[in-house]
Amino acid sequence: MQPQYQPSAIEQAARSFWTASKSFLASEMPARPDQPKYYCLSMFPYPSGKLHMGHVRNYTIGDVLTRYHRMRGYNVMQPMGWDAFGLPAENAAMQNQVPPAKWTYDNIAYMKGQLESLGLAIDWSRELATCKPDYYRWNQWLFLRMLESGIAYKKTQVVNWDPVDQTVLANEQVIDGRGWRTGAVIEKREIPGYYLAITKYAEQLLSALDRLPGWPERVRTMQANWIGKSRGVRFSFPYDLDREAGQLWVYTTRADTLMGVTFCAVAAEHPLAARAARDNPELAAFIDECRHGSVMEADMATMEKKGMPTGLFVTHPLTGVPIQVWVGNYVLMSYGDGAVMGVPAHDERDFAFAKKYGIAIAQVITVPGERFSPEAWQAWYADKTQGVCINSGRFDGLGHAQAVDAIAADLAAAGLGDKQVQWRLRDWGVSRQRYWGCPIPIIHCPACGDVPVPDDQLPVVLPEDCVPDGSGNPLAKRADFVDCACPRCGAPARRETDTMDTFVDSSWYYARFACPGNDTAMVDERVGYWMPVDQYIGGIEHAILHLLYSRFWTRVMRDLGLVTYDEPFANLLTQGMVLNHIFTRRTDKGGIQYFAPDEVKLELDASGKVTGASAVADGQPVSYDGVGTMSKSKRNGVDPQSLIQTYGADTARFYMMFASPPEQTLEWNDSSVEGAYRFLRRVWAFAHVWHDQVVALNSREPNGQPETPGSPLTGRQKTARREIHTHLKQANYDFGKFQFNTVASACMKILKVLESPGVEMADVGPVGGAGPDADQRLNFEHTAVSASRDWLVREGLSILIRLLAPITPHIAHALWRELKYGDDVLDALWPEPIDIALEQDEIELMLQVNGKLRGSLRVPAAADKAQIELIARASETVHKAIGDAP
RNA sequence: GCCGGGAUGGCGGAAUCGGUAGACGCACCGGACUCAAAAUCCGGCGGUGAAAGCUGUGGGGGUUCGAGUCCCCCUCCCGGCACCA
Numbered sequence: 009m010q011p012q013y014q015p016s017a018i019e020q021a022a023r024s025f026w027t028a029s030k031s032f033l034a035s036e037m038p039a040r041p042d043q044p045k046y047y048c049l050s051m052f053p054y055p056s057g058k059l060h061m062g063h064v065r066n067y068t069i070g071d072v073l074t075r076y077h078r079m080r081g082y083n084v085m086q087p088m089g090w091d092a093f094g095l096p097a098e099n100a101a102m103q104n105q106v107p108p109a110k111w112t113y114d115n116i117a118y119m120k121g122q123l124e125s126l127g128l129a130i131d132w133s134r135e136l137a138t139c140k141p142d143y144y145r146w147n148q149w150l151f152l153r154m155l156e157s158g159i160a161y162k163k164t165q166v167v168n169w170d171p172v173d174q175t176v177l178a179n180e181q182v183i184d185g186r187g188w189r190t191g192a193v194i195e196k197r198e199i200p201g202y203y204l205a206i207t208k209y210a211e212q213l214l215s216a217l218d219r220l221p222g223w224p225e226r227v228r229t230m231q232a233n234w235i236g237k238s239r240g241v242r243f244s245f246p247y248d249l250d251r252e253a254g255q256l257w258v259y260t261t262r263a264d265t266l267m268g269v270t271f272c273a274v275a276a277e278h279p280l281a282a283r284a285a286r287d288n289p290e291l292a293a294f295i296d297e298c299r300h301g302s303v304m305e306a307d308m309a310t311m312e313k314k315g316m317p318t319g320l321f322v323t324h325p326l327t328g329v330p331i332q333v334w335v336g337n338y339v340l341m342s343y344g345d346g347a348v349m350g351v352p353a354h355d356e357r358d359f360a361f362a363k364k365y366g367i368a369i370a371q372v373i374t375v376p377g378e379r380f381s382p383e384a385w386q387a388w389y390a391d392k393t394q395g396v397c398i399n400s401g402r403f404d405g406l407g408h409a410q411a412v413d414a415i416a417a418d419l420a421a422a423g424l425g426d427k428q429v430q431w432r433l434r435d436w437g438v439s440r441q442r443y444w445g446c447p448i449p450i451i452h453c454p455a456c457g458d459v460p461v462p463d464d465q466l467p468v469v470l471p472e473d474c475v476p477d478g479s480g481n482p483l484a485k486r487a488d489f490v491d492c493a494c495p496r497c498g499a500p501a502r503r504e505t506d507t508m509d510t511f512v513d514s515s516w517y518y519a520r521f522a523c524p525g526n527d528t529a530m531v532d533e534r535v536g537y538w539m540p541v542d543q544y545i546g547g548i549e550h551a552i553l554h555l556l557y558s559r560f561w562t563r564v565m566r567d568l569g570l571v572t573y574d575e576p577f578a579n580l581l582t583q584g585m586v587l588n589h590i591f592t593r594r595t596d597k598g599g600i601q602y603f604a605p606d607e608v609k610l611e612l613d614a615s616g617k618v619t620g621a622s623a624v625a626d627g628q629p630v631s632y633d634g635v636g637t638m639s640k641s642k643r644n645g646v647d648p649q650s651l652i653q654t655y656g657a658d659t660a661r662f663y664m665m666f667a668s669p670p671e672q673t674l675e676w677n678d679s680s681v682e683g684a685y686r687f688l689r690r691v692w693a694f695a696h697v698w699h700d701q702v703v704a705l706n707s708r709e710p711n712g713q714p715e716t717p718g719s720p721l722t723g724r725q726k727t728a729r730r731e732i733h734t735h736l737k738q739a740n741y742d743f744g745k746f747q748f749n750t751v752a753s754a755c756m757k758i759l760k761v762l763e764s765p766g767v768e769m770a771d772v773g774p775v776g777g778a779g780p781d782a783d784q785r786l787n788f789e790h791t792a793v794s795a796s797r798d799w800l801v802r803e804g805l806s807i808l809i810r811l812l813a814p815i816t817p818h819i820a821h822a823l824w825r826e827l828k829y830g831d832d833v834l835d836a837l838w839p840e841p842i843d844i845a846l847e848q849d850e851i852e853l854m855l856q857v858n859g860k861l862r863g864s865l866r867v868p869a870a871a872d873k874a875q876i877e878l879i880a881r882a883s884e885t886v887h888k889a890i891g892d893a894p
Numbered sequence: 895g896c897c898g899g900g901a902u903g904g905c906g907g908a909a910u911c912g913g914u915a916g917a918c919g920c921a922c923c924g925g926a927c928u929c930a931a932a933a934u935c936c937g938g939c940g941g942u943g944a945a946a947g948c949u950g951u952g953g954g955g956g957u958u959c960g961a962g963u964c965c966c967c968c969u970c971c972c973g974g975c976a977c978c979a
Contacts, residue, residue: 224898224899225898225899226897226898226899226973226974228898229897229898229974229975230897230898230973230974230975232897233896233897233898233974233975233976234974234975236975236978238978238979240979258979259978259979260979261978261979262979273979313977336977337977338977338979339977339979340977340978340979342978343978343979344978344979347979348979349979350979351979355979356895356977357977357979358979360977430978430979432975432978548973548974551974552974612904612921612922613904613922614922614923615904615921615922615923615939616904616905616920616921616922616923616939617904617905617921617922618904618905618921666906666907666918666919667906667907667919668906668907669907672907673972674906675905675906677905677906677919677920677921679919679920679921680905680906680919680920680921682920683919683920684919686919687919738910741910742910745910747908749906749907749908749918749919750907750908750917750918752918752919753907753908753917753918753919754918755918756918756919757917757918760918852914853914854913854914856913856914856959856960857959858959858960859913859958859959859960860959860960861913861914861960864914
């Protein structure tokens with residue numbers, strides 16, 4: 009055994025061993041029939057070039073769980089793949105004149121090497137890349153099924169247009185009016201495209217959230233908010249304009265205030281607004297302003313309410329009073345019918361609007377004991393469950409719920425409306441005007457219109473040699489792709505050049521992992537064995553987009569009879585981000601200069617407190633700007649590759665697990681990485697020192713885990729053993745809670761116990777001076793004390809190595825073999841604390857008198873309450889505490 | 895505004911059922927080894943105090959023999975949603 013810990017050598021050897029023994033090949037036919045399956049999945053990466061720390065954290069968490077469950081006896085599967093379509097490939101292509109396909113495949117090859125160097129227990133035989141035809145053909149196939157069932161449909165609609173990426177974005181991909189990827193201000197454009205009717209599943213997607221106890225509360229809440237169910241009344245104001253009769257439909261959650269309507273407001277894009285603008289240039293100009301200006305403002309919520317009267321009047325559905333219609337910039341065309349009733353007395357926005365334009369304010373709700381004033385209505389009328397109707401004719405005196413019921417009933421009787429549920433969720437627009445994506449399998453025929461590509465012509469293969477130049481979709485210029493024959497009439501036709509949103513690709517990859525190699529079906533019976541995913545791990549940033557789409561896609565597959573489960577991910581762990589310190593300096597020109605943490609020297613006071621910072625280069629002060637996500641622009645990134653090269657994968661993994669619980673953010677600290685390395689070195693050194701004794705014992709009793717040592721343990725050894733088993737018990741508890749930071753600390757504590765001098769000394773009272781150093785341990789005589797000591801060390805090390813195995817698999821693998829515990833720690837039984845070891849003769853009790861801590865007391869573990877009280881009363885501290893009391 | 899999560903030493907973080915607050919690590923301080931330094935090892939490390947003790951988990955109340963933990967009120971921080979009618 010090497011005396012020095014050499015991570016690169018032992019890590020390479022361990023990985024060669026795993027590869028040679030096909031250790032991580034998963035099978036639907038487990039070795040033992042009673043083995044439960046455990047499908048552990050980390051969100052697959054986009055092959056952007058190289059791994060970042062977020063990936064390392066994500067995949068380490070997944071790997072720890074995979075290896076832990078394997079040693080616990082589960083039939084585990086941990087696959088990996090590549091979310092390989094996407095815009096960065098096109099951008100890189102434009103910069104380097106390289107086809108996106110080549111760029112992507114090169115990145116995959118490099119990043120796969122990086123993942124392998126982390127020592128992940130991945131079944132690479134299931135690897136997939138979404139940009140390969142054998143994967144995306146099933147996107148196309150399912151899309152065609154959705155067209156048949158009406159889930160997929162084509163429409164022309166105002167869409168979110170990202171001017172930088174030159175493509176449409178789904179609502180989910182627009183954040184604060186900007187593109188989720190580019191940050192560019194989104195424009196509105198009317199473009200035809202394909203949509204998936206996710207709204208048909210809105211009710212299911214919402215109600216099933218309650219049946220996902222393994223998901224974080226936060227994610228479920230975010231999805232519920234996004235789906236946005238609201239109950240109210242949809243009704244119409246009839247109108248008759250120049251003998252052109254019609255109805256202005258609106259939606260309200262506050263039908264009880266219907267009698268307080270003093271105006272109506274419609275969105276700029278509303279047909280009624282367009283009609284009024286026909287002979288009103290001023291209004292037309294205003295509508296134009298709204299259309300172009302509104303989304304430009306990132307802070308729409310605080311934008312001033314603006315409007316203009318249309319001069320058109322509609323009729324109040326119950327009173328028949330004429331109501332003026334306005335165009336309002338605060339009315340959204342995309343929600344409800346793009347029109348609202350205006351009740352200034354009981355709605356904040358309507359109030360602001362009415363006040364600005366001098367529209368009447370009519371109170372129709374009163375709260376007993378409060379005096380109404382339009383300015384102060386919010387203060388006393390915040391809760392709609394209080395208050396009753398007034399000035400509302402026959403509805404006077406009704407509370408909120410009864411008034412809504414009564415008014416809805418009257419509207420229904422008049423044939424003008426009824427109660428309705430309204431959703432915030434919109435259908436999912438999947439057309440993208442981009443090259444590097446899955447082709448939409450449609451052919452446009454001049455005679456037959458839009459014709460689906462027949463199944464036997466799938467996949468529609470994307471040419472991989474295009475180099476985009478930034479001027480639109482290069483597919484449109486590829487005659488060999490575009491020109492085709494209409495499948496229906498055979499006439500020359502054009503192939504659709506839009507590709508699918510890449511979120512389609514990631515909506516079902518987890519199911520495909522269960523069925524590698526099937527080229528005749530999207531999925532097969534093997535999904536029945538592996539799915540749903542038992543543990544999914546990924547970033548919180550996917551809480552809405554990817555996770556909601558996947559839940560929707562799963563339901564579509566279920567309704568087509570492809571799968572039988574409702575939810576794809578039984579348990580979800582959202583790992584925290586990896587942060588690092590940010591150092592800056594203001595430049596002369598007023599800009600900000602960033603300094604990498606290793607370019608900064610911290611100034612400390614005598615207690616170790618940071619008092620200032622300066623740049624290493626020039627000694628001038630820099631300011632500390634707290635922590636933030638690692639990024640190139642802030643110069644605070646740490647490259648996983650150099651970390652692994654310096655310390656090895658085990659140190660990187662151990663540090664990641666130790667620094668913070670998985671769900672919390674992790675603040676980078678170079679010194680703590682050193683600490684992790686130091687610990688693993690100490691583990692190795694300790695194993696080296698005891699190598700011969702442990703090997704001797706293991707060779708004598710190859711299968712032996714005897715629960716009693718050959719010669720009895722000394723008192724100190726007994727205590728040490730109890731401590732080890734107590735830490736083990738704690739570690740097992742924490743593993744169950746996914747609290748890996750305290751598991752790591754339990755490992756450190758166990759090593760500390762094993763290293764403590766008392767373990768190898770006879771009971772001769774307190775040991776004077778420092779304990780014997782490592783070299784002396786080797787020369788220790790083989791007395792009875794040393795025999796029981798060897799036994800204790802062997803047991804302690806076997807526990808420690810197995811606890812470490814999921815976190816630092818390479819060193820655990822090497823030590824397990826070096827010390828002859830067995831051939832493969834992967835096959836070792838998970839360690840369990842032994843009751844006898846946990847027993848104590850004496851226990852320490854804390855003495856509290858009147859709630860104040862007054863000392864401690866050692867009593868026999870078997871003592872009963874009366875005995876303890878007797879001992880306590882006899883103790884001096886108690887006497888003193890009682891005696892001092894008045 | 896609404897929803898969710900937080901606040902514990904110089905720092906990252908422990909504390910499972912209401913029962914020794916600060917485990918473990920980092921940083922720092924002292925010592926050993928060394929010509930010296932690094933590495934390593936030993937010891938110390940919330941505040942205050944010579945000590946006994948007192949005090950201390952964002953702030954204020956409460957329940958309890960006993961509260962970081964339970965209840966009420968407040969402040970601040972992080973994340974999500976938001977002219978959603």
